[in-house]
Amino acid sequence: MxxxxxxxxxxxxxxxxxxxxxxxxxxxxxxxxxxxxxxxxxxxxxxxxxxxxxxxxxxxxxxxxxxxxxxxxxxxxxxxxxxxxxxxxxxxxxxxxxxxxxxxxxxxxxxxxxxxxxxxxxxxxxxxxxxxxxxxxxxxxxxxxxxxxxxxxxxxxxxxxxxxxxxxxxxxxxxxxxxxxxxxxxxxxxxxxxxxxxxxxxEITFAHVKILRRALQTLQLSHQNLVASICVSVDDFAEAEAKREDAGGLVNYCRNIEGVEVGVSFVESEPGIVKVSMRARDRVDVSAVAKQLGGGGHAKASGCTVKGTIAEAKQKVWDVLEPALGVKHDE
Amino acid sequence: MxxxxxxxxxxxxxxxxxxxxxxxxxxxxxxxxxxxxxxxxxxxxxxxxxxxxxxxxxxxxxxxxxxxxxxxxxxxxxxxxxxxxxxxxxxxxxxxxxxxxxxxxxxxxxxxxxxxxxxxxxxxxxxxxxxxxxxxxxxxxxxxxxxxxxxxxxxxxxxxxxxxxxxxxxxxxxxxxxxxxxxxxxxxxxxxxxxxxxxxxxEITFAHVKILRRALQTLQLSHQNLVASICVSVDDFAEAEAKREDAGGLVNYCRNIEGVEVGVSFVESEPGIVKVSMRARDRVDVSAVAKQLGGGGHAKASGCTVKGTIAEAKQKVWDVLEPALGVKHDE
Known part of the structure; x- marks a missing residue:
């Protein structure tokens, strides 16, 4: 049997x-x-x-x-x-x-x-x-x-x-x-x-909408429009009276934009600690990017935690992502 | 047979x-x-x-x-x-x-x-x-x-x-x-x-993200938080360089908020013409509301076109929606 x-x-x-x-x-x-x-x-x-x-x-x-x-x-x-x-x-x-x-x-x-x-x-x-x-x-x-x-x-x-x-x-x-x-x-x-x-x-919370509203102001296309990124700071959480989980799913707004290969969200969970989430389409294995920064995940969905400001975290991610993507930053 | x-x-x-x-x-x-x-x-x-x-x-x-x-x-x-x-x-x-x-x-x-x-x-x-x-x-x-x-x-x-x-x-x-x-x-x-x-x-367009970004600034809970509404003006379309279809689905952000019974979007497609979309959960049949305003649809998803400014369209919809909902406006 x-x-x-x-x-x-x-x-x-x-x-x-x-x-x-x-x-x-x-x-x-x-x-x-x-x-x-x-x-x-x-x-x-x-x-x-x-x-x-x-x-x-x-x-x-x-x-x-x-x-x-x-x-x-x-x-x-x-x-x-x-x-x-x-x-x-x-x-x-x-x-x-x-x-x-x-x-x-x-x-x-x-x-x-x-x-x-x-x-x-x-x-x-x-x-x-x-x-x-x-x-x-x-x-x-x-x-x-x-x-x-x-x-x-x-x-x-x-x-x-x-x-x-x-x-x-x-x-x-x-x-x-x-x-x-x-x-x-x-x-x-x-x-x-x-x-x-x-x-x-x-179903979403009103706090999620408020975080989204603030986060979308930061949404940026870069790297010849192949990367879309979004940021949430501790101040955003405070002003939206939102909890950590209310920022879930923000990275999807980035990845879902047509033509974008990699979506990245930078969420400052506490001062000096930035949670990075990455979602990829086909060209890049983001688990390899996350691993280089001490994180992990799957080829199309991965994440890591980076110490520093959001701007510093961004630079660290770009440094590893750019060789994988084959495109330099062009903001 | x-x-x-x-x-x-x-x-x-x-x-x-x-x-x-x-x-x-x-x-x-x-x-x-x-x-x-x-x-x-x-x-x-x-x-x-x-x-x-x-x-x-x-x-x-x-x-x-x-x-x-x-x-x-x-x-x-x-x-x-x-x-x-x-x-x-x-x-x-x-x-x-x-x-x-x-x-x-x-x-x-x-x-x-x-x-x-x-x-x-x-x-x-x-x-x-x-x-x-x-x-x-x-x-x-x-x-x-x-x-x-x-x-x-x-x-x-x-x-x-x-x-x-x-x-x-x-x-x-x-x-x-x-x-x-x-x-x-x-x-x-x-x-x-x-x-x-x-x-x-x-998949979404970048123009959709730009419209969403502007529209979320207008998102408002009213009627004891049972109604959520969002507005897009012709100026928003121009500044986001967006087409009419890029504003699709905005009403869902309203309806999906927890506790909300009716989500409404007011989209000014041309000056003086406002397309109203309504999405309901359980308490209200929005097709009846839309019909009273010359539109139609289903109990949970309907729409109508109202002449006037967005503010005027809002008032017309509230006038019909309030008796159905049993709650007055409380902004």
Whole structure:
């Protein structure tokens, strides 16, 4: 038998064999972590099981459209003393990703580890780890089918949310035919793709708009219009009353401009510390640029942290980028 | 037999029965029009047929990643005197949508009309019109299967582009399970979903960025933060050296702000003429608001044209919107 199939069966058996579960995902949970954790919860309910679903901290309110969102327990606000004999961890590559949740495991607890990160260290007593899956939710879909769970709109919504968010709205290269096939199945249960995308991918904060407004004033084309860059200073954050995460995605405005090969954002997270994000089209491998500056990432999306002012950071990036691009600065 | 099935068979027969074809879509072609027209071209090539593929005007260069893009003939630049006995029109609701292409039809020409617009007036001698399809490309997929065409990456790319663009990146309510199933099939031929989305949905012009930069200075929350609005004046267009289409999508920045129920953009297309676009979440049917001002659209996306200054247009919209929203202006 296909070892993957055996692991799916073992995972389905895990759901049936225990009665009371601790369900958890990773710190700073995203759509796949939250969708998968709540998907597990719905499966457990259908099997007549008891559970507590937790996160070390708060789950972003943008996911409050998911069923059983109100059952997600923030351990910082509502600590728990109970110890659990059975644990289901989703979307966690290792125990450190869980945050301070490990103390709730009873000694010798049975732990089901469902994940798709290639770096997963197999911390479970049962490990269903498939790096080829686009999302943990994709694996959970297989487990639910194997466990004979009846799909309905709520469960479909949880799994769809994981697929949608971890594939960047079906745009990343992990968007396989299998992802689309599962999405097709989930839509038959009544998931409204526009509403999920609106909540998970399109919603922005007013603080983001204010940061964007200030940042766009700095947007500049350089290097024969092959590079577009944008800057945000600590003063911008203060004046926009914005948090670090409100500046997310600014680099995309640069990369998305037609004709631009490399988009770069320079975000001064604190005085003297500049976070550099780079997005490339085809001509340059920006992970090589980032590595030379102590960072890392992928060929088309990478980043690094540079000490100094924004102007100094810019110069450092140009010094490394120019040979890769084959074009000198021409402001 | 299912009448739809019979129409698909008749369309497939149309491809086989003729030898030389005129292929066309609609004026100002979008991704579905262009993807479907070039999909037809690839099918004809596979069947060993001759063709000329035309458009009244220019096809946007953003679609130049599609195979046979260089075969698209712009009739304004390269007029044609040949008359065609066989015509395949895709994504055209009626002959007026074709632009000035009708004179190329021979008297008594056989015309295959493949379309998904509910308003299609059945102008063809063979009509394959399915309003329930998300895109003309979805229907073309069925025809290609029926005609025994071998799918490959190029044909899959054309059809995928139509599906992706006409569903707004698999987000509009027309994103059916069938759309996703077909997308899954197309990905198996090597379509790279990220690259298509980048070209069709994400790419922006620098003029758009410049318009956005100016427009964001005007972004305002009002009506207890339930309404967000943004304005672009004729001066903004001049100073950004931007065209009307560079202001597209501005209203989405308004609607996407968390907590906002209605986003409105006021775009002064010429002095004294203001194009109003509205996007709603749940509380208000903006098509009713637009209708009262002489416009129209859908419950969640509508628009109208108002004479006067931007300030006057704003007042007119607030006057109609406020009773619908149940909240007064509070700037």
């Amino acid at each position: 296909n070892p993957n199939r055996a692991a799916v069966e073992e995972a389905a058996r895990f759901f049936r064999e225990h009665d009371r579960f601790l369900v958890l995902s990773h710190v700073n949970p995203d759509g796949d972590a939250t969708g998968s954790a709540l998907g597990v919860v719905l499966m457990l309910e259908q099997l007549g099981k008891e559970y507590v679903v937790v996160n070390e901290g708060e789950t972003p309110l943008k996911f409050d459209f998911l069923p059983r969102f109100d059952r997600l327990r923030n351990l910082r606000k509502q600590p728990l003393t109970e110890m659990f004999e059975a644990v289901i961890a989703v979307d966690c590559a290792d125990e450190s990703r869980m945050g301070d949740v490990r103390p709730l495991f009873a000694s010798g607890a049975a732990v089901l580890n469902i994940d798709h990160h290639p770096t997963n260290d197999m911390f479970g007593t049962v490990n269903l780890v498939r790096p080829e899956a686009a999302a943990t939710a994709e694996i959970l879909f297989e487990v639910a089918e194997e466990a004979g769970i009846a799909f309905n709109e709520e469960l479909a919504l949880c799994i769809y949310t994981g697929l949608l968010t971890d594939t960047g709205g079906f745009r990343y290269s992990n968007t396989t035919p299998r992802v689309m096939e599962i999405a097709a199945r989930l839509l038959t249960y009544g998931v409204k793709p526009g509403e999920v995308a609106e909540r998970c991918l399109e | 299912n009448p739809n099935r019979a129409a698909v068979e008749e369309a497939a027969r149309f491809f086989r029965e003729h030898d030389r074809f005129l292929v066309l879509s609609h004026v100002n072609p979008d991704g579905d029009a262009t993807g479907s027209a070039l999909g037809v071209v690839l099918m004809l090539e596979q069947l060993g047929k001759e063709y000329v593929v035309v458009n009244e005007g220019e096809t946007p260069l953003k679609f130049d990643f599609l195979p046979r893009f260089d075969r698209l003939r712009n009739l304004r630049k390269q007029p044609l005197t040949e008359m065609f006995e066989a015509v395949i029109a895709v994504d055209c609701a009626d002959e007026s949508r074709m632009g000035d292409v009708r004179p190329l039809f021979a008297s008594g020409a056989a015309v295959l009309n493949i379309d998904h617009h509910p308003t299609n007036d059945m102008f063809g001698t063979v009509n394959l019109v399915r309003p329930e399809a998300a895109a003309t490309a979805e229907i073309l997929f069925e025809v290609a299967e029926e005609a025994g065409i071998a799918f490959n990456e190029e044909l899959a790319l054309c059809i995928y582009t139509g599906l992706l663009t006409d569903t707004g990146g698999f987000r509009y309510s027309n994103t059916t399970p069938r759309v996703m199933e077909i997308a899954a099939r197309l990905l198996t031929y090597g379509v790279k979903p990220g690259e298509v989305a980048e070209r069709c949905l994400e």
